[in-house]
Amino acid sequence: MLETGRGNGRAIHETFLELLKREFLNMNDETFLNEPVEVIALFKAGHHPCQPVRFKRPNGKEVSVTELGLRHPLPNGLKTVHAFDVTDGGTDYRLIFDSERLTWRLTMEADHYE
């Protein structure tokens, strides 16, 4: 018997509980988000052809990127999105660029390593 793995309420509920458990019980130092963000990015020639420079979060906070740590593609079926791991010198962030829709999302923030 086959069934698609999407859109099942119970599975989503269990996934949410698992994420909560990871977040609080195991003292995860990353916060996983899914925020649409406005990004100023530099497109240029070279080994790193796209570099986010600055982004604005829905709460109005603006972040200046001081370093692009790593950019790597994330395949999602036939579609590819690009993960940009960046920092502002105090916090690490992950931005996801959907090259098909031309949208950016902030999906991770990690700032309490100390």
Added chain:
Amino acid sequence: MNEFNQERPLIMHIDLNSCFATVEQQARPMLRGKPVAIVNRRTDKTAIVTASYEAKAMGVKVGMKLRDAKILCPDIIALESDPSKYRYVYHRLLDIMKDYSAHVTMKSIDEGVIDFHDTSQAIAGRDLVDIGYEIKQRLKDEIGVWMRCNIGISTNRFLAKTAAGLHKPDGLDMITSQNIKEVLGSLQLTDLTGIARRNERRLNSVGITTPLQFFDADVPTLRDVVFKSVVGEWWYKRLRGYEVDDVETHIKRVGRQYVLERFDLTYQEITQRLHHLCESVGSRLRSQQRAARGVYVYAKTLDREYWHASSLSPLPFFSDQAIYAQALQLFQRAPDGLKEIGVHCYELADFEPSQLSLFADDIARERHIAEVIDTLNQRFGERTVHSADTLNTGIYVHTKIPFGSTRYL
């Protein structure tokens, strides 16, 4: 052949040491200079897959439980592995290596070998040490400034790998006839790749306790007394810089294992996870255009006992259902109190049916369904379509990065 190989050293071994931790530190600048451990699941009982150099300096070792590592290094930062990052770095490293020779072999996700025999005139005329430093710089330029690698150069794969391990991290060494004895004099027997405790005991039994004594041993001693096979002759050649390890490996089995997330799971919950593993194994098997005739199921108990069972069929099979049906039947005899389960397919054969069968229509139908599911999963993402039985297992059984194999990268 008691002389060291006098040909020009043309084998380069490149090793991204502490690869996953280094990649995480590259991706997240705030982690640099801090002790980092990469784990597959962030629980205290999980084993460390990779530790950063800062963590290793505090005594943390690969394979150690995170709980024990925290005693040695309370500030250790544990991160769950992120396979897509490592896969990307692996492909970038491979691209760089292929710029220098058509003969590149990746030994695992974090190490590979460039064979400079039969390369272009322009490359062949260059000093390999210069090329080594160029590759180090390209890693930094093309991936990121935190990336480091160890490079070893010699006349064969074994000594090139040995050279790469001499000065970690970020070393570059060459082993030639001039310095082989000096290098071996600085090592222990178990520092040599392929010499673990059992082989060390074999060598010790004839009075060989150092790599230099190993080097000075003659062929009859190694072949007839120590290893009792042609392996002894291979070691004699290997230590003298002659190539014996340039062999193509073939897939003999495809498998997956899983350490249970809790040890109080019901039998049904465990078999659901077994089913998930079978789907994963089936997908990997078909991605290699292979079918299998055998299924091997194993389990480890909380009492550290190892249980296994296997079955061999006359005809090859390839579907998830066929693998799971056999695995489940075998698993009925599994003991209680399980900690880890695993399933392997073996006796691999070509996916293409080689002869006519009475059940050709059934096989064709099963094959068509499997192909359609694989296509859907490739198009829309892993596990878009799977059995209803494994609907709730995906949040626990993640795809992890295989360390020893590059065939699924």
